[in-house]
Amino acid sequence: MEEPPHLFLCPISMELMDDPVTVSTGVTYDRRSIEQWIFGYGRATCPATMQPLANLDLTPNHTLKRVIGSWLDRGSPSTSASSSPSTSSLSSPAHELATPLARMLEAERLRSALADLEETPFKVTALKNMGARMAGDVAMQCEFVSSSGIQVVAGVMAQALAESAAGGDFSAFAACEEAAAVLALLPLADAASVGFVLAPECMRPVMALLQRGSAEARLHAMDIVTKISNAGAGDWTAGIEVDDVLKSLLELLSDEVSTKLSSRALDVLLDVVERSRNGPAKAVEVGAVHVLVELLADADDRHDAERILLLLKRLCKCPEGRLAFAENDLSVAAVAKTMLRVSQLATQLAVKVLWLVSVVAPSEKVLEDMVLTGAVAKLLGLLHVETPPATKQKTVRMVRINGGFWRQYACFPTDLRDYLRLLD
Secondary structure, three states: OOOOOHHHEOOOOOOEOOOEEEOOOOOEEEHHHHHHHHHHOOOOEOOOOOOEOOOOOOEEOHHHHHHHHHHHHHHHHHHHHOOOOOHHHHHOOHHHHOOHHHHHHHHHHHHHHHHHHOOOOOHHHHHHHHHHHHOOOHHHHHHHHHOOHHHHHHHHHHHHHHHHHOOOOHHHHHHHHHHHHHHOOOOOOOHHHHHHHOOHHHHHHHHHHHHHOOHHHHHHHHHHHHHHHHOOOOOOOOOOOHHHHHHHHHHHHHHOOOHHHHHHHHHHHHHHHHHOOOHHHHHHHOOHHHHHHHHHHHOOOHHHHHHHHHHHHHHOOOHHHHHHHHHOOOHHHHHHHHOOOOOHHHHHHHHHHHHHHHHHOOOHHHHHHHHHOOHHHHHHHHOOOOOOHHHHHHHHHHHHHHHHHHOOOOOOOHHHHHHHHHHO
16 A cells, blocks of 8 residues: 555554544644553643644544545455465565665665754654664664764754653653664664764663663664774774763663673673773773672573673783772682683683782682682682693692792691691
8 A cells, every 4th residue: 555645644653544633733643642641651742843732522434534435445345355465575685675765765864864853843753663674774874874874863852851850750761762773773884874873962862771770771772882982993982972881781780681781791891891091901990800700609590690700900010900899898709719710711711810919919808708609619629630731830820929928827627738738
């Protein structure tokens, strides 16, 4: 069936009206949409004109309803008389079956929607329709980017976030979430697209969604950040507020919204710490060590444990990281727990972490915790199993350097004391 005339579409939902009714300003809407606007959202204005409504009467537009019915009746015979589509056409996406003219019209509709997006009061609906046009359609996504779609949608996100922060209603933040869903459809594989998304007016709302968006919105925001990280565009953190990114990622990890989100957050956190100038120090400053230790203590997935240990190793290379590690009562126990238990890689990383905090910059608290949590016993156990030479070398040196301190504890096993004497 051909596209319905614009007059037949509800100004709110942009869908064909089923029960058209007219409000006091003379504008016609579908009954369900305008009732939701007035009674659901408590609005007393005309959505299209934003003029105050003189009353809340909804007058049925019988004439328009008959015209729409006639138009539908004219379209139905041709639809039923058409030949049955082939199996291949049924399984093919609609955008692959479209004619060149139809493709041109769709592109024009997308450009028109972008032009109207900033002014329309129905941003959520407009963004939903935009996302539906772009989903799975590479050509339409390219059209979106070339038509400055990223900049337009980023502007809408920034405006919506500002309105929401100023005490606006929920619809403002909903528009921000829907805008992120549109951007998450893009591959973000080229430097130009990544650059547009990294602009502050786009990244601030994305970080806000990571922190307090719905589960679906957080996933869309995480998709955007993950694609930027995977694009490999040099130091992509250079032009953004790294502290905001780190805080958002750590808050997401603390909330444990979903396994998928947490896994992606760990990957991006690793990338930010690696790429960003002073990344480890900044991560420590916003509480990364505490969050990671808590996660490691409860980690039951091998890949998660390995990535957390890798992050702790990188953070403990800086003095701030080693201090934060030493001050956390669970840190040594959480790291020791992974040794000889999770994987060979986890054991290697755990040894490197303990090396950094017990040899490079030792503290009595860490050395004592290593005895009390069984970390020393596990280190000595490593000397009796096959491990990479570098790991075994670090283990031997740790035991030699700190053996004198560990021997003084009454809880230290006698056989281990004798073993330390042999090493001496």
